[in-house]
Amino acid sequence: MISSHNEPRPxxxxxxxxxxxAVVLRHVxxxxxxxxxxxxxxxxxNKATVSSLVGELVERRLLRETGLTENRVGRPATMLVLDGAPYAALGMQIGADELVVLATDLAGTRLLTWRRAFAAPSSSPAETVRALAALARRAITRLTGQGRRVLGLSVGVPGLVDADGAVPRATALGWRDVALAADLRAALREPDLAVDVDTDANLAALAEHRHGAYAGTSHLVHLTGGASVGAGxxxxxxxxxxxxxxxxxxxxxxxxxxGPGCACGRRGCLVAYAGLPAVVGRLLPDTRQDGPVTDFLPEIQRIQALARQDDPTVLAGLADVxxxxxxxxxxxxxxxxxxAVVVGGHFATLAPWLLPAARAEFAARTHAPAAGGCLLDASTLGSSATALGGATAALAVVESGRLPAA
Amino acid sequence: MISSHNEPRPxxxxxxxxxxxAVVLRHVxxxxxxxxxxxxxxxxxNKATVSSLVGELVERRLLRETGLTENRVGRPATMLVLDGAPYAALGMQIGADELVVLATDLAGTRLLTWRRAFAAPSSSPAETVRALAALARRAITRLTGQGRRVLGLSVGVPGLVDADGAVPRATALGWRDVALAADLRAALREPDLAVDVDTDANLAALAEHRHGAYAGTSHLVHLTGGASVGAGxxxxxxxxxxxxxxxxxxxxxxxxxxGPGCACGRRGCLVAYAGLPAVVGRLLPDTRQDGPVTDFLPEIQRIQALARQDDPTVLAGLADVxxxxxxxxxxxxxxxxxxAVVVGGHFATLAPWLLPAARAEFAARTHAPAAGGCLLDASTLGSSATALGGATAALAVVESGRLPAA
Known part of the structure; x- marks a missing residue:
């Protein structure tokens, strides 16, 4: 039996x-x-403690003093900001038809967002690792060329991820037992870079919690739409x-x-109604003639165009989804x-047509008065929320108050 | 937006x-x-810190020195135990056909468990509060007569409970917007007694986490069977x-x-299949002739007796539940x-006939390999798990390291 992580500790x-x-960094x-x-x-x-901590954080270039001073009585105070220059973190995501790498600095400012078309569901895990490593390496080269040190990298996967960053199962990718974190570390050969793997939904939830419209909300679920559907x-x-x-x-x-049959062998699963392949297959039945869809973006754009033209079949299908x-x-x-439950991925892209029906069903099925105070909304973070969450995750060690190795 | 409770704090x-x-108390x-x-x-x-903390805890009668000494080289060491004598805490539960009060000392030893037949579903909230207060007062009188101080009381309710201990909705009791904690405080007139209310499932989960077969497990769900079904x-x-x-x-x-119709107006809800009235109504159809069942214990005992006689209808019904x-x-x-998911209430009472089918369905429907390491099991805590959890909850303040008011 594993003992609790939250027990009192000396x-x-x-x-x-x-x-x-950590308190000082968060306040700034x-x-x-x-x-x-x-x-x-x-x-x-107390002021002496703050002064000592700030001195150390400025010396380690996590904070910097600006030229600004506060307009107040007495000696002008030097103003502090997070120092965005020296450090960066990378987040990546494995989407249904693309890989994404995104970098932020310590202040959360996006430094780059690169996408590369890549059909992970029809590629082998080894090909995917190679493609991820190549994309990460290009980003690292760019960032180090700008004089930044990359602290870490976190990759979001549409599947189950264990504590070692291995993927026992990712149905949407056809993966079983892929040691993704270990393989990616080996492919990158950057021993000082912390490489982690998490579910796409967990990383999207982190991004939402830090950067989204519900940032700072203590209790938040991100329901990630894609080839799979997960909750962070x-x-x-x-x-x-x-x-x-x-x-x-x-x-x-x-x-x-x-309900409809699912790849898992059962019927009526959420993903069999609302996953990206199910939505495209149902709303654009002509795509089925050409075999499995590997490039979803143009199909989603077609669905959007038909919905904007008030195509009744597409509108009814979207309401049902x-x-x-x-x-x-x-x-x-x-x-x-x-x-809040915030929906992302193609649920967010199609939100103008999905959300009204979703909210009505949600209101009817939540048991507590006023849905227990829970709102159902679409993410505003766009299609790289998971990668943004990956970069956020890669900064967590520094934000917890530990100093980067000198 | 409410900010996080788990953010770094000074x-x-x-x-x-x-x-x-708290660390010392937990270790002891x-x-x-x-x-x-x-x-x-x-x-x-360090030893000096331990010595100082133990001195204080002995003085406040949370710990006591025993006559025992450790068998070791050097000066014999005085052995410490939690001091069970001076303090007690009460837990109560509102069941489908009874009220329960249970008291433990600081060490978790049960001091009393009293049951009183009471049909809360057919009583008014005010009658229920009066009955709870009378039962609690008898227990307090007994405990104070033994020289103990009662630190607090926590009541488990089959319904929704808000942060103020009010019950916005308890379908199984027919309650809406009952200010239970406030009403019970007013009825008890014991200003020094901390009175709290929680869901029956949350308190049962606390009891399981402290006293059950899975005690100490960090990640645990208690699925409480009764007139309602809740998860702690x-x-x-x-x-x-x-x-x-x-x-x-x-x-x-x-x-x-x-599926079958539910009191909530929908069909096929868990409680419409597996709640206590649904199980009794389905397995003992003759009970329906006498109007709503108000006394469930004898009916559950009849079901057990029929199952032990291998009654095929009852066995098939239990397997379906x-x-x-x-x-x-x-x-x-x-x-x-x-x-672990631990089932309690009538699910535990009927576990010999429910669990085999439950485990097969559970294994088939869990997505992670080996159910993500999750076991499905029956609680061993009996029919007062919620009350035991209430007493556990009422001790939490002291266990967190705060000293009781002198």
Whole structure:
């Protein structure tokens, strides 16, 4: 039996300093530019502690002093911001028809977003690792050429990811037991680079929690649409991963045992109604004639165009998909009671036509009054939310107050 | 937008002492009898700190020294245990046909378990509050007569409970917007007694996490069978409550939209297949002739007797109920990835006949390999798990390292 991670633990002065460093970094992230006195006033830390911590963080180039001063009585205060220049982090995502790499600095500013068409579902895991490594290496070369140090890289996968960054199963990619983190580390040969793997939904939820319209919300679910459908669950401000990291598996939730057949062998799974191949196959039946779709973007654009022309079949089909999305979101709201379920991927792209039906179904199926305060909404982060979350995840070590190795 | 509860916070020496007090209490709870040296060796706290903390905890009668000494080289060490004598806590539960009050001491030893037949579903909220208060007052009188101080009381309700201990909805009781905690505080007139309310499933999960066969498991779900069906979710060692405390609402999960009608107006909800009235109504159709069942225990005993006689209709019915329980448990396992889903209430009473079918369905419907490491099992805590969890909850303040008011 694994003992709890949240049990009381002995605490010492080193922990206190690390925790307080994290407090200072968080305050500056949210309120920059701000002065040492602001930090002390708002965090409850005393001024001498703030001064010592800020000195260290400036020396390690996590914070920098700006030329700005505060307009106030007495000696002008030097204003602080996060230092975006020295460090960067990478996030990547394996989509249904593309790979994405995205870099941010410590302040969350996007430094680059590159996409490369790549059909991971019809490629081998080894080909995918090679393509990811090549794309990451190009990004690292660009960033180091700008004088930045890349702290880490986190990749989002549409499937189950274990604590070692291996993928026991990713049905949408046809993967079983792929040691993705280890293989990618080996392919990159960058021993100082922290390489992690997570589910696409978890990383999208992190991006939503940091950068989305519901940023800072303590209880948040991101329902990620794609070739698979997954849920990233933020509870009490942290990702809910479960015992082995497999939490959020919602794609094969049975909505109706008499529903359409699913690749898993059952009927009526969420993904069989609302996954990207199901939506394209249903709304654009002509695509089936050409074999499996490998390039989804143009098909989604066709669906958008037909919906804008008020094509009745497409509108009815989208409303039906929306019902199923709303049903799944209601299960998440009833079980997890978040403040928002945010839909991403093609659910967000098609939101103008999906959301009205989804919200009606959601309202009817949530049990607590007013859906327990939960809103159902579309992500505003666009189609690289997972990669953005990957970069956010790769910065977590620094944000927790630990200093990057010198 | 509510900001996160788990964000980094400034830490000071008072927090350190409180945290370390909790560490010492936890170590003694798990490893008593143990010496000051044992505590220092196993917790990483230094001996002087342990000595100071233990002195304070002995003085406040949370720990006591036993006559035992450790058999070892050097000066004999005085052994410590939790002091069970001075304090007690109460847990209560509102069942389908009874009220239960249970008391434990700080060490978790049961001091009393009293049941009173009471048909809450056919009583008014005010009658229920009066009956709860009368039962609690009798228990408090008994405990104070033994020289104990009662620190708190926590009541488990089969319904939604908000952060103020009010019950916006409890379908099984016919309640809407009952200010239970406030009403019970007013009825008890014990201003020094902390009175809290939680869902029956949350308290049962706490009991399971502390006292059950899966005690100490960080990721655990308790699926509570009764007139309603709820899930208490322990994630990372703590209850997952969600934004407004409404997490764990699984009773109206649609298993089959073509299934039996439910009191909620939909069809095929979990509770319509597996709730106590549904199980009794289906397996003992003769009970329907006498109007709604108000006394479930004898009916469950009849079902057990028929099952033991291998009554084929009852066995087939129980297997079918088991399938639905397994289906619901698989949804919880796929979304939350706990180490165990433990079923309680009448699911545990009927486990010999429910579990085989439940486990087969669970295995077939969990998506991760080996169900993500999740076991499906029956609670061993009996029919007062919620009340036991209530007493556990009422001790949480002291266990977190805060000292009881002098």
């Amino acid at each position: 605490s010492d002065l080193g922990d206190v300093r690390t925790a307080n460093r 992230r949210r309120h920059a530019p701000c002065s040492r006195a602001d930090i002390a006033a708002h965090t409850g830390l 669950i933020v509870a009490d401000g942290r990702l809910l991963r479960g015992a082995r990291g497999f939490a959020g598996e919602v794609g094969h939730l049975t909505l109706d045992p008499a 929306g019902c199923h999305v709303g049903h799944a979101a209601s299960v998440l709201a009833n079980l997890i009671n978040p403040q | 830490s000071d020496l008072g927090d350190v002492r409180t945290a370390n007090r 709870r798990r490893h008593a009898p143990c010496s000051r040296a044992d505590i220092a060796a196993h917790t990483g706290l 979710i322990v994630a990372d060692g703590r209850l997952l409550r969600g934004a407004r405390g409404f997490a764990g609402e699984v009773g109206h999960l649609t298993l089959d939209p073509a 088991g399938c639905h329980v397994g289906h619901a448990a698989s949804v919880l396992a796929n979304l939350i990835n706990p180490q």
